[in-house]
Amino acid sequence: MNLLEVISALRKERGMTKTNASKAVRIFFNSIKEAFEKGDRVEIREFCSFFMKDYKSYTAINPRTKEKIFIGKKRLPFFKCSKKLREKVNS
Numbered sequence: 501m502n503l504l505e506v507i508s509a510l511r512k513e514r515g516m517t518k519t520n521a522s523k524a525v526r527i528f529f530n531s532i533k534e535a536f537e538k539g540d541r542v543e544i545r546e547f548c549s550f551f552m553k554d555y556k557s558y559t560a561i562n563p564r565t566k567e568k569i570f571i572g573k574k575r576l577p578f579f580k581c582s583k584k585l586r587e588k589v590n591s
Contacts, residue, residue, distance in 0.1 A: 536577055546584045553578050 501509075503525065511521040532550065535542050542550040557573040581589075 539575075546582050548579055548581045548585065550577050550579055552576070 507518065507521045507525050510516060510525060511518055514521070516524070532542050536550070536552060539552055541552075552575050555574050555576065558571050560569050560571050561567070562569055
């Protein structure tokens with residue numbers, strides 16, 4: 501499912517115009533992005549939670565050239581599904 505399919509589903513379910521459905525979906529995803537920027541955890545009950553994971557910097561080796569490469573520290577968002585979602589998917 502992509503962004504346009506989510507907008508279309510919301511439009512059909514709620515009888516909204518395409519513009520209003522698009523605004524609602526974009527507000528939802530923008531609020532999640534803003535929470536990530538602040539370092540907050542996002543939890544959607546009975547569906548999932550998103551949290552930021554910090555990685556330390558390290559030195560890697562390019563397998564082709566055998567050259568050492570420095571990889572700086574980074575933060576990445578992670579998705580963890582809820583127990584209910586996991587059970588539903590596996591049933």
